[in-house]
Amino acid sequence: MAFKGAIVVDTEKCKGCGVCVVNCPTQTIALAKKVNSKGYPYAYMENPDKCTGCGNCAIVCPDTVITVYKIKI
Amino acid sequence: MDINEIIKPENLVYPKSKVLTDTVMHYCPGCSHGVVHKLLAEVIEEMDIQDRTIGISPVGCAVFAYNYLDIDWQQAAHGRAPALATATKRLYPDKYVFAYQGDGDLASIGTAEIIHACNRGENIVVIFINNAIYGMTGGQMAPTTLIGMKTSTTPYGRKAELNGYPLKITELVAQLEGTCYVTRQAVENPANVRKTKKAIRKAFENSAQKKGTSFIEIVAACNSNWKMPPVEANKWMEDNMFPFYPLGDIKDR
Numbered sequence: 001m002a003f004k005g006a007i008v009v010d011t012e013k014c015k016g017c018g019v020c021v022v023n024c025p026t027q028t029i030a031l032a033k034k035v036n037s038k039g040y041p042y043a044y045m046e047n048p049d050k051c052t053g054c055g056n057c058a059i060v061c062p063d064t065v066i067t068v069y070k071i072k073i
Numbered sequence: 074m075d076i077n078e079i080i081k082p083e084n085l086v087y088p089k090s091k092v093l094t095d096t097v098m099h100y101c102p103g104c105s106h107g108v109v110h111k112l113l114a115e116v117i118e119e120m121d122i123q124d125r126t127i128g129i130s131p132v133g134c135a136v137f138a139y140n141y142l143d144i145d146w147q148q149a150a151h152g153r154a155p156a157l158a159t160a161t162k163r164l165y166p167d168k169y170v171f172a173y174q175g176d177g178d179l180a181s182i183g184t185a186e187i188i189h190a191c192n193r194g195e196n197i198v199v200i201f202i203n204n205a206i207y208g209m210t211g212g213q214m215a216p217t218t219l220i221g222m223k224t225s226t227t228p229y230g231r232k233a234e235l236n237g238y239p240l241k242i243t244e245l246v247a248q249l250e251g252t253c254y255v256t257r258q259a260v261e262n263p264a265n266v267r268k269t270k271k272a273i274r275k276a277f278e279n280s281a282q283k284k285g286t287s288f289i290e291i292v293a294a295c296n297s298n299w300k301m302p303p304v305e306a307n308k309w310m311e312d313n314m315f316p317f318y319p320l321g322d323i324k325d326r
């Protein structure tokens with residue numbers, strides 16, 4: 001059974017720490033070239049096709065700004 | 074596949090805990106405090122004890138913890154969280170009471186309070202964030218600062234001859250009859266976050282069973298005062314803190 005996932009980042013609350021980026025096992029996430037209103041480059045799905053919905057990014061995010069969705073395919 | 078096919082309420086697998094407020098945390102980007110707050114919120118939600126939990130916030134960066142978890146709180150004078158937790162638990166024996174403390178708070182100015190609360194076996198949970206530095210006040214040496222580690226008060230690195238030795242207070246409280254569960258964890262990767270969450274859950278269950286004091290050290294990074302980017306600070310922690318402060322249970326009975 002395979003899974004397909006997607007994350008939603010609250011970009012205004014993201015602080016651009018990058019902890020989610022290095023803990024994503026599928027290299028789905030990157031920090032944006034743009035910044036939010038506080039000046040932080042926020043996390044986003046650079047490779048959305050790769051996300052499996054494992055939730056590792058959300059678990060390690062210190063500001064709990066990632067929500068995770070997952071479906072069976 | 075269109076991601077809008079996935080992002081639907083019925084497919085949600087990781088929501089933000091309802092015990093966390095919507096207030097943006099004041100912590101620096103990547104600070105371990107935020108992860109530990111999240112885990113406390115998740116455990117409190119999963120145990121369904123939101124209206125029966127009282128936190129004691131410290132003096133230190135976590136002083137504002139009361140803004141982030143929607144539970145009852147008290148805020149203690151520097152180092153006195155275990156004393157206030159003792160009073161709170163004795164007045165409200167049916168509540169879950171935890172003290173949340175940094176290493177300056179717990180292992181320096183509050184040494185007497187933590188030793189005696191643990192020795193009395195108070196039925197409380199202690200969450201001890203060891204980032205080896207005084208975060209809030211600008212990165213001064215803490216009792217837990219490693220030998221050779223540069224801080225604003227040890228600019229050439231901590232020297233044992235001048236500054237004494239790093240204090241393993243967790244091993245110390247494990248010696249005391251009153252502690253039932255003493256463990257050292259970390260929250261820099263998903264596996265460690267999951268282990269820390271289990272430890273927090275066990276600690277809360279211990280206090281309900283009146284087993285004594287549960288003490289959880291979390292080896293943490295203070296990237297701002299270590300003067301490193303967050304990811305690099307977590308790596309530095311793994312390479313330098315973990316060998317001296319090894320992770321795992323020290324006591325469990």
Ligand SMILES: Cc1ncc(C[n+]2csc(CCOP(=O)(O)OP(=O)(O)O)c2C)c(N)n1
Pocket residue numbers: 132133134135151174175176177178179182202204206207208209210215295
């Ligand atoms: C009685 C008293 N002495 C000193 C201080 C100054 N002070 C504030 S926070 C702090 C140390 C905090 O370090 P730690 O407990 O490690 O928490 P962190 O910020 O690293 O999480 C000190 C010394 C104070 N507020 N009150």
Ligand code: SF4
Pocket residue numbers: 009013014015016017018019020021042043060061062063064065066103
């Ligand atoms: S871990 Fe959280 S705060 Fe840090 S970059 Fe990722 S989404 Fe943003």
Ligand code: SF4
Pocket residue numbers: 099100101103104105106134204208209294295296297298
């Ligand atoms: S100063 Fe250190 S402990 Fe305080 S919020 Fe920043 S990273 Fe966290």
Ligand SMILES: [Mg+2]
Pocket residue numbers: 175176177202203204205206207208215
């Ligand atoms: Mg500290």
